[in-house]
Amino acid sequence: MDKKKNISMAVIRRLPKYHRYLEELLKSDVDRISSKELSEKIGFTASQIRQDLNCFGDFGQQGYGYNVKDLCREIDNILGLTKTYNTIIVGAGNIGQAIANYINFQKMGFDLKAIFDINPKLIGLKIQDVEVQDVDNIDKYLQNNRIDIGIICVPSKNAQKVCDIIVKNNVNGIWNFAPVDLLIPENVIVENVHLSESLLTLSCLMQEVNKGQEE
């Protein structure tokens, strides 16, 4: 188990990409792959790959490469994909509905248990068989149901308030789509998807390229 400790944030950020490529290899019935071949597909250097995969066990064998199935299973383990997570969505607007409808998450083991919104027009609406509830019920709901991940899709001004209620009820994971930095206790994990910031990064990089070409 020692090998599994101290996986750096940088490696953790790369793991989902390994997962994606290894799943594709499995689907194509590839049994084993060298770090060099994997490197050509995934775009990381072969030495980077060897270093990353060494963090959590001895899967590579000199002259043989990696056993795709074993490696895949181990990465699934580390990513927590062998578990099921109970999730709720708070905010049933555009993004909240898109996430609720994104059926892949269910396949990956993220089970949508409830959706909440403040808007009377949305309350009662069914999305993927889950009925949107009044956000006033959220505290009581969380007291009676074990939820692992709260998905926050409310406007910025309400995000911290929603976060506080979720965290108070022992939910340890927050997937945050509101464009704010949430204040949370140390034992809670927040993963942000800040769409505006992503779009601004794109426009900034486009400017830089244009500047380079003009010069």
Add this chain to the structure above:
Amino acid sequence: MDKKKNISMAVIRRLPKYHRYLEELLKSDVDRISSKELSEKIGFTASQIRQDLNCFGDFGQQGYGYNVKDLCREIDNILGLTKTYNTIIVGAGNIGQAIANYINFQKMGFDLKAIFDINPKLIGLKIQDVEVQDVDNIDKYLQNNRIDIGIICVPSKNAQKVCDIIVKNNVNGIWNFAPVDLLIPENVIVENVHLSESLLTLSCLMQEVNKGQEE
């Protein structure tokens, strides 16, 4: 102008966050702020902030701090927020519709000009006054309209094909929501939003925290 060159990728990734906090300060009528005060708000160290902001001009004055308005204007410039970008969305499913409905992007200068889909049930649908067109029209549309950014919201298996058509028609920016790594020429910028990978990162980090607590 020299100061503006060579802004590192790390700084570019932080700029949208500076933008967000500085806009808030402007709204609250704050005229100036020291790197220390900004540090407390934004969470980067004061020395990091001084170093970042030094990249593109002399906005800080010893004992005075930063002029919020000037700094904000300069960051808007670098982010390309003083321009308007013509955008199209390809794929009018859950995510495509959510992006089309996200009115903030229009406010930021990202102008949605057209939406395309392959699904006859979606063709003709109006989203924010933009009618969903048959994806078969995209090549012709792009030949006749100057578009800056293509937003790809199609399933993985069609993403590269859509990307190729967009790029062939001199669109230099791609905002990609499909869970694939697109192959693009050097002068094109891709910014990926890989939602599944973000969710897997969250579950992985939650596992790590749990492991730490069990030990």
